[in-house]
Structures are given as C-alpha cells and as structure tokens.
Amino acid sequence: MFGALYAAEGTDHRVLETVAREFSPRIEVCSPREITLDLSGLERLFGEARAIAHELRRTAADRGVQVRVAIAGTRTAARLFVHHRAGITVIDRGSEAEMLASLPLGLLDAFGGSAPMARARRGTRPTTPNFQPPTSQPESTPTETLRRWGLRTLGEFAALPSDDVAARLGVAGVEWQRVARGEDQHPLVPALPDERFEQTLELEWPIEGLEPLSFVLGRLMEPLSVHLERRDRGAAVLHIRLYLITRTVHERSLQLPAPMRDARALRTLALLDLESHPPDAAIDRVTVAVEPTPGRVVQFSLLTRPLPSPEQLSTLNARLAALMGEGRCGSPEPVDSWRPGAFAMKPFNPGSGIGDQGSGTDRIPNPGSRIPTTALRRFRTPISARVRVEDGRPVRVEQRGLGGRVEVAAGPWRTSGAWWVADEWNRDEWDVALGDGVTYRVFHERLRTHASEGEAGRVSPRPRSGEGGWFIEGIVD
Amino acid sequence: MFAYSPLGEHMANSALAVLETALRERKLDRTLTTSLPPLERSDPAAVIPFEIAAVDAVLRGGLPRGQVSELAGPHSSGRTTMLLQLLAAATRGGEIAALIDTCDGLDVASAAAAGIDLNRLLWIRGASSGRVLSALSESKDRIVDRALKALNLVLQAGGFGVVAIDLADVSPRVLRSLPFTTWLRLQRIVEGSDMACLLIVPEPLARSAGGLTVMCTGRTTWNDGRVCRFTGLDTGIRVISPRRRVDGSAAVRALANDSD
Numbered sequence: 001m002f003g004a005l006y007a008a009e010g011t012d013h014r015v016l017e018t019v020a021r022e023f024s025p026r027i028e029v030c031s032p033r034e035i036t037l038d039l040s041g042l043e044r045l046f047g048e049a050r051a052i053a054h055e056l057r058r059t060a061a062d063r064g065v066q067v068r069v070a071i072a073g074t075r076t077a078a079r080l081f082v083h084h085r086a087g088i089t090v091i092d093r094g095s096e097a098e099m100l101a102s103l104p105l106g107l108l109d110a111f112g113g114s115a116p117m118a119r120a121r122r123g124t125r126p127t128t129p130n131f132q133p134p135t136s137q138p139e140s141t142p143t144e145t146l147r148r149w150g151l152r153t154l155g156e157f158a159a160l161p162s163d164d165v166a167a168r169l170g171v172a173g174v175e176w177q178r179v180a181r182g183e184d185q186h187p188l189v190p191a192l193p194d195e196r197f198e199q200t201l202e203l204e205w206p207i208e209g210l211e212p213l214s215f216v217l218g219r220l221m222e223p224l225s226v227h228l229e230r231r232d233r234g235a236a237v238l239h240i241r242l243y244l245i246t247r248t249v250h251e252r253s254l255q256l257p258a259p260m261r262d263a264r265a266l267r268t269l270a271l272l273d274l275e276s277h278p279p280d281a282a283i284d285r286v287t288v289a290v291e292p293t294p295g296r297v298v299q300f301s302l303l304t305r306p307l308p309s310p311e312q313l314s315t316l317n318a319r320l321a322a323l324m325g326e327g328r329c330g331s332p333e334p335v336d337s338w339r340p341g342a343f344a345m346k347p348f349n350p351g352s353g354i355g356d357q358g359s360g361t362d363r364i365p366n367p368g369s370r371i372p373t374t375a376l377r378r379f380r381t382p383i384s385a386r387v388r389v390e391d392g393r394p395v396r397v398e399q400r401g402l403g404g405r406v407e408v409a410a411g412p413w414r415t416s417g418a419w420w421v422a423d424e425w426n427r428d429e430w431d432v433a434l435g436d437g438v439t440y441r442v443f444h445e446r447l448r449t450h451a452s453e454g455e456a457g458r459v460s461p462r463p464r465s466g467e468g469g470w471f472i473e474g475i476v477d
Numbered sequence: 478m479f480a481y482s483p484l485g486e487h488m489a490n491s492a493l494a495v496l497e498t499a500l501r502e503r504k505l506d507r508t509l510t511t512s513l514p515p516l517e518r519s520d521p522a523a524v525i526p527f528e529i530a531a532v533d534a535v536l537r538g539g540l541p542r543g544q545v546s547e548l549a550g551p552h553s554s555g556r557t558t559m560l561l562q563l564l565a566a567a568t569r570g571g572e573i574a575a576l577i578d579t580c581d582g583l584d585v586a587s588a589a590a591a592g593i594d595l596n597r598l599l600w601i602r603g604a605s606s607g608r609v610l611s612a613l614s615e616s617k618d619r620i621v622d623r624a625l626k627a628l629n630l631v632l633q634a635g636g637f638g639v640v641a642i643d644l645a646d647v648s649p650r651v652l653r654s655l656p657f658t659t660w661l662r663l664q665r666i667v668e669g670s671d672m673a674c675l676l677i678v679p680e681p682l683a684r685s686a687g688g689l690t691v692m693c694t695g696r697t698t699w700n701d702g703r704v705c706r707f708t709g710l711d712t713g714i715r716v717i718s719p720r721r722r723v724d725g726s727a728a729v730r731a732l733a734n735d736s737d
Binding site for chain 1: 528529530551552553554555556557558559560561562571572573581582583584585586587588589590591595596597598599600601602603605623626627630631634635636637638645646671695696697699704705706707709710729730731732733734
C-alpha cells in the first residue's frame with residue numbers, strides 16, 4: 001500500500017518530508033510538493049487506510065501544511081489520484097485501473113508529460129519516477145497525440161492494444177499506457193535522509209583536564225570514524241562542543257587540510273587544539289561533529305618516494321604548533337619585497353606545490369653547475385652593536401660575546417624602502433671580516449632628516465658613529 | 478710461559494660469538510665493528526648526495542640514511558652553506574625535508590638561492606637568534622630542549638628524507654651539558670629508516686658509529702679591486718669518522734649570493 005502527498009504551492013519541502021518520515025522511512029521525493037511513501041504495515045498502528053490518510057493530513061496540518069492525500073495499491077495510481085482530487089482519496093487494492101479509467105487524459109501531463117517518449121527517442125531507460133517534461137518540446141506531449149486519436153480518458157488509452165500503441169508510439173507509448181493503468185514502472189527508491197555525523201556523550205560527573213577528556217573523545221571518535229568509513233566520507237571540519245558546568249559552551253572548530261577519518265588522528269588533533277585552548281570549567285557534555293566530504297582517492301607512484309599521509313602531517317603540524325607556538329612551523333615563502341629578510345610562512349603541505357611554477361627549483365640561478373652560493377645566518381632581530389667608524393668605514397665592531405677589529409670591509413650597500421609607511425627601512429649594509437675569521441653583515445640604520453632640516457627625505461651621505469645605530473644582521477656561513 | 482693451544486683459541490672464538498649474539502639480541506651491538514655499514518656505499522639509494530662532486534666523492538656518495546651525521550665547525554666555516562645544499566639536493570630529488578631551526582637563523586633568500594624547493598621544506602622556528610645570544614643559560618637550555626623535542630616528533634613521524642637540526646648558535650657548553658643518551662636515542666629512532674638526521678653543531682657531538690662527522694673550516698674571499706667586494710667562501714671539508722672508515726678532505730668554493 002502506497003500513499004501520495006501533494007502539498008499546496010509555497011510549502012517548505014523540508015516540512016513535507018519531515019511529515020512523511022514520521023509515517024514511513026521509505027519515502028520518495030517526486031517534486032518539492034509531492035512525496036510518495038510506502039505505508040505497508042501501518043494498518044496495525046492506525047487501522048484501515050482511510051484512518052491512515054486522516055492521520056497524515058492531521059499531522060501535516062499540525063505542521064502548518066495543507067496536503068492532499070491519496071492511498072492506493074500502486075504509487076502511480078496514488079500519484080494520479082492525488083493530482084486529480086483534493087482532500088483524501090483511498091482506492092482499494094486491485095481496483096486501481098478501474099477507478100482510474102474515468103480520469104481525464106490530461107493527468108498524464110501533470111504526472112510527467114512526454115518524458116517517456118523523449119527518453120525513447122534518446123534510447124535511455126527511465127531511472128526516476130519524476131518524469132519532468134522538457135518544456136522546450138510541448139508539442140511532443142502524448143496527450144495531444146492521444147487527443148487527436150479521439151481519446152479523452154485514461155481508461156480509453158489503457159484499453160488500446162499494447163502492440164498497436166508500441167507500433168505507433170514506440171516503447172515510451174507502452175510506458176505511458178502502463179501509467180494510465182496505474183502500474184508502477186519500477187520499485188520505490190527510498191530517499192536517504194541527510195546524515196548527521198555527530199556524537200554526543202552526557203557525562204554523569206563533570207570532568208576536568210585533558211586526560212579524562214581524551215578517553216571521552218576516543219569513545220566518540222570511534223563510532224564517528226566507522227560511520228564516515230561506511231559512507232566513504234572523510235571529515236573536512238571537526239567541531240568540538242564542550243558544555244561546561246557554568247552553562248556556557250566551549251566550541252572549537254578544526255579545519256583539516258585533507259579529508260580524514262582515522263579516529264586516533266582526529267582525537268589527537270582535537271586534544272592538541274584543546275591543549276592550546278583549554279575550557280575554563282569542568283565539562284558535563286561533549287559533542288563531536290564533523291562536516292563530511294567525499295573520501296580521498298590516492299594513487300601512489302612507483303617512481304617517487306611516498307610522502308607522509310595527510311593524517312600524519314596534520315598530527316605532526318598540530319604537535320609542533322603546540323610545542324613551538326602558533327605560526328612557528330610551516331614552509332617559508334619568499335615575498336615580493338626588497339626588505340632585507342622579508343619572508344612569509346605558509347602551512348606545510350608538500351603535495352600542493354609539486355609542479356608549481358613558483359617553486360624554489362625554478363629559481364636556481366644555475367642549476368647545472370651545482371656551485372653553491374653562500375648562506376647567511378640571520379639574526380631575526382638584529383643585534384645592536386658598537387661600531388667605530390674611521391673615514392666613513394667601520395674599523396671595529398663590538399658586541400657582548402663577539403666582535404673585534406675589522407680586517408676587511410666591503411660596502412656600503414645602500415637599501416631603503418617603504419618610506420611611505422611607518423615600517424620603513426633605510427640602511428647602509430657592510431660585509432665585514434673580523435680578526436677572529438668570522439664574516440658579519442652589519443648595517444647602519446640611517447636617520448631621515450626632518451623637513452625643517454632640509455629637503456624632505458634627504459639623508460646624511462655618510463654614516464657617523466653615534467648617528468642612527470649599528471646592528472649585526474647576520475653571519476656569513 | 479704460555480703454549481699455543483688450538484682448543485683455547487676455539488673456546489675464545491666461541492665465547493666471542495656468544496657475546497656478540499647476546500649483544501645483538503639486546504640491540505646493544507652498536508659498539509661492534511661487525512655491525513658497522515660496509516666501507517663502500519655502493520647503493521646510491523642509501524645516501525643523500527650534496528650534489529657537489531668533490532664532497533660526494535669524499536663522503537662516498539653523500540650522507541648515509543638511517544644514521545645521525547654531523548656538520549661541525551665555527552662561524553663562517555660554511556656549515557650553513559653545506560646544509561642548504563643538502564636540503565636543496567633532497568628536495569630537488571622529490572623528497573621532503575625538515576629543518577629544526579633552534580635559533581631561527583634561516584635566511585629565506587639564501588635558501589631560495591640555494592635551490593631548495595621551499596614547498597617541500599618543513600621549517601620549525603625556535604627562539605630568535607638575538608634572544609639566544611643575550612639570554613641566560615637557563616633559557617638556552619629550554620630552547621635547546623624544545624628543539625630536541627621537535628626533532629624527536631619529526632623523526633617519529635617519518636617520511637622525511639633529511640631532518641636537520643641547527644644547533645650552530647648554541648654554545649658548546651650548553652650542548653656538552655646534554656646527556657649523551659640524547660644522541661643515542663636519536664640514533665635509535667632513525668636507524669632502519671630512510672631518513673638522514675643531520676646535526677649542525679659548533680664542535681663534534683654525537684659521534685655516531687654509523688654516521689659521518691664532517692668538520693668544516695672556512696675562509697671568506699674578497700675582491701680587492703677598485704671597490705672591495707665580498708665574493709665568496711672557501712670551505713674545507715674534512716671527514717672524521719669513528720674507526721676512520723671514511724676519511725678524507727675536499728675544498729668547496731661557494732659564491733656570494735648576489736641577490737642579498
């Protein structure tokens with residue numbers, strides 16, 4: 001026994017679907033306003049079919065939805081009746097063709113127009129019951145053809161010999177004839193509800209600290225991971241909601257770099273994040289939810305070394321971030337600036353940059369020669385130093401723990417920029433070799449003169465001791 | 478007066494075999510000469526080359542995988558230049574590399590100029606160098622401790638071709654105060670893996686039996702023309718290895734990075 005619900009125009013399809021799901025898990029959404037559902041077995045709960053139909057209408061009305069209800073032995077018959085009559089229609093099993101016989105032929109248009117015929121021309125088989133007519137070909141609706149034959153009702157069409165219908169209208173014509181008889185084209189294909197990948201655990205006693213929480217998270221992640229695996233899904237975003245005894249919710253969201261569903265990796269990532277952002281009170285309820293995304297399809301190569309999996313890299317990144325601090329781990333990235341030492345950090349994701357035109361490999365000055373270039377060990381915060389200058393050249397560098405007499409000095413190499421913002425630089429750089437054999441890069445921070453002292457932006461041409469300041473930028477190594 | 482006895486020699490050999498077997502069973506065989514890798518590193522996949530012909534010839538192919546090696550030397554000796562060359566060679570070969578930069582001294586421009594594929598480099602930045610030089614020894618200990626923990630995490634994660642830790646700016650006194658088991662533990666983690674672990678240190682430290690200890694000495698070169706210019710760094714490479722299985726020296730000339 002099947003039922004069909006047909007809602008008034010403007011009805012929220014989600015409400016209609018909710019009403020249908022309250023009666024049967026096997027529902028098929030035909031259109032935003034129309035749902036068919038399998039009502040088998042509901043007689044024991046509600047009684048006869050008419051009682052079920054009344055209950056359906058009452059439930060829908062409680063939700064603010066006005067629906068037509070039709071119940072018949074086949075879905076096709078129920079759909080045709082629900083389009084034809086308002087209110088409740090109940091057809092006894094086995095009498096569908098007889099009851100449909102008097103209905104007008106135009107119902108076929110409402111049911112689905114010429115889709116079977118169009119399919120027949122394309123040589124495809126029907127896959128869904130929702131026969132939507134192509135609006136661009138209104139002249140091909142079967143009803144127009146049938147009317148030209150002098151037919152007016154479904155019964156008249158159903159009574160035609162099937163062989164003759166097939167000879168004139170093809171396979172699609174026979175399909176339409178079966179519709180006119182109220183026969184189903186295929187079994188009901190239940191629509192799956194939107195799945196929620198969420199697990200919640202109410203705690204008998206509030207817990208404090210991460211150690212007990214790790215067990216709770218492990219217990220929640222395991223079924224979540226199994227659920228994701230069964231659906232071939234991976235977690236794209238992990239949401240953790242901790243309901244605290246202070247009636248507040250501590251919520252964290254982790255954007256995962258790749259879809260993953262390994263319970264241990266997810267638990268570790270959640271714990272590492274909570275280590276950095278702990279809740280400020282005891283927890284009495286824990287909810288873990290994930291936003292699913294299609295699982296990864298990985299094709300390994302025999303020709304390249306395997307990279308660590310995204311789960312391993314994510315866990316490693318999270319552990320390193322917890323140890324070293326946020327923003328201290330990742331891949332360096334040169335920036336488009338002349339500022340000495342300028343760089344940016346980006347998340348370490350070795351798989352993403354392979355083959356990029358901007359990768360470091362493309363910037364090898366002379367890749368065939370393999371002649372190394374000298375490296376600088378940079379003091380991220382330049383060290384202030386005392387430098388004695390004679391004839392405009394540094395002759396002695398002194399700093400606590402290092403320094404000495406300058407043996408060789410090359411410079412000054414002048415560089416400046418960003419003078420239009422507060423974070424400007426303006427310096428003279430020197431490469432100096434000291435007596436201890438160490439070569440430093442030092443610079444003299446040049447002071448900008450004010451407009452009252454001369455031309456705006458003009459600087460003194462030569463560094464003098466005591467003006468600006470001297471700094472050690474790094475060591476050539 | 479002792480007389481030669483074949484029976485006594487046989488007993489001694491048997492006892493030695495039993496002892497070696499017992500040590501191997503307990504994984505305490507690192508002190509046995511028989512457990513060292515063969516002299517000739519014939520398998521190119523077992524090493525990571527620097528892609529500098531003179532250096533690779535001395536190292537018999539490059540740094541051995543699954544071992545802890547060291548690049549030691551004072552400031553301006555070319556350690557960092559050699560490190561960047563190794564990282565560049567590894568990333569060019571499609572591997573990923575990690576650098577634990579204890580004192581945050583990496584110059585990104587130098588790394589890019591060396592040819593490192595920066596997408597394949599995991600850079601873990603410790604405290605800034607300026608802080609380290611001026612900080613108290615207690616805080617230095619903490620900085621080094623944190624860097625070693627990071628090194629452990631990276632090695633345990635696996636999958637990297639080269640994992641290097643830069644301890645060059647840490648004073649030898651602080652490094653010597655670390656328990657020697659620190660380096661044994663590192664050796665235990667990397668052995669049997671495809672990773673080469675490299676320490677950049679001011680003086681030899683770990684003395685790994687299977688790894689290499691490379692001493693660097695450097696001299697900067699200058700052009701004394703009309704305008705004095707820094708032109709490059711001549712680095713002398715000398716391999717010191719326990720039991721002198723790999724020994725030799727080479728000279729490398731690095732050119733000044735004009736983009737600086």
